[in-house]
């Protein structure tokens with residue numbers, strides 16, 4: 094079953110379908126009815142509580158042929174297109190994606206033309222707090238003097254990170270976590286419609302685990318539906334938490350990568366005690382690594398069919414393609430052994446130990462590691478893959494700055510050599526820093542390099558960066 098099915102199928106299309114958020118619905122309806130509609134809105138609150146949904150319904154209300162109305166007809170072209178996220182006047186921008194700046198710049202140019210078909214052109218900027226400073230500045234200019242037919246809905250899960258200058262130009266709407274009762278109600282509605290058999294206590298349990306997010310509740314329900322035959326019980330949820338969830342495999346992979354034998358075996362045994370079959374863990378692991386393989390490929394993310402958080406988790410593992418492939422090979426080679434073994438628990442334990450053996454040595458490093466070690470670590474890994482590159486790097490200075498690794502080299506040749514191996518270097522950085530780090534190369538004269546070295550020494554209490 095496609096995990097997106099439920100949350101998409103049950104995305105509310107009118108204000109009255111939204112669970113909770115009564116105060117938001119009341120004031121948005123009030124604004125629409127009064128005809129005094131502001132031009133910029135900030136929708137703040139935790140994830141999966143209806144921010145994007147409300148923004149789309151709001152857009153629908155404004156652009157419906159009968160609008161502005163609190164009861165959009167759902168039938169006119171505008172309403173139908175907005176339901177399908179295909180309306181030319183409703184533009185959704187993801188602030189978390191890299192091209193945020195370009196899109197905002199683009200926005201400044203297109204904004205002046207106003208609406209193309211509908212009455213309003215509505216920009217929905219998701220995760221607005223992730224925009225870069227430049228993008229914020231560009232946005233601010235637009236917010237100062239927007240054309241009358243343009244509306245902005247800025248959504249964020251992190252209001253504090255949105256600059257005050259932006260916030261003060263918006264009407265603020267604070268979305269709340271939903272109560273267990275509200276989420277249970279929504280789950281019951283969905284399960285009845287879908288004819289999913291589920292125990293009352295299980296509904297309550299999912300609602301509790303969802304921690305206020307309807308989307309999380311829907312996602313848990315979906316995973317259960319795909320695993321469980323018959324009536325979903327509380328016990329199934331325990332198993333889901335134990336051995337079926339992607340979180341379980343993420344944790345397991347983390348322990349494998351850190352070569353933590355005891356944690357790995359403990360995780361397996363806990364899940365077996367909670368009712369999982371070793372074969373089920375084996376299959377789950379194969380699925381997870383398959384997902385890791387696809388995540389690393391250049392496939393567009395929507396083809397991956399995984400929730401964003403899971404994709405982020407997988408990326409943060411910083412598995413190399415080779416690593417994933419060799420792990421998958423080991424697993425698939427052992428398929429018969431696992432299936433036929435009289436003692437599948439021991440067989441699975443053995444297999445997990447073999448996976449650990451593919452990991453060179455503990456790769457996890459605390460974030461506050463010293464730059465001196467960083468350079469050594471990078472050289473150590475590069476040494477085996479490209480000794481030439483390692484030599485060039487050995488002779489340059491290295492400075493870590495946020496999401497960047499600045500490398501200062503003395504001549505063009507060295508600079509070009511590093512840049513032409515960007516992929517290899519960035520993969521290596523990823524292994525060391527356990528997050529995406531961009532390579533940044535600067536050619537500097539010997540004197541300047543000495544200066545930089547001095548500065549770095551001062552920055553890191555005189556520690557040598559060699």
Ligand SMILES: Nc1ncnc2c1ncn2[C@@H]1O[C@H](COP(=O)(O)OP(=O)(O)O)[C@@H](O)[C@H]1O
Nearest residue numbers: 100103104112140141142143144145146307308
């Ligand atoms: N208040 C709500 N009432 C009903 N369903 C909701 C609500 N909030 C979220 N959902 C469900 O979660 C999905 C994602 O919601 P979304 O509006 O994108 O959340 P947000 O933007 O706050 O992260 C929706 O498609 C819907 O299925």
Ligand SMILES: [Mg+2]
Nearest residue numbers: 144145219248
């Ligand atoms: Mg959203």
Ligand SMILES: [Zn+2]
Nearest residue numbers: 157166169172
């Ligand atoms: Zn309509």
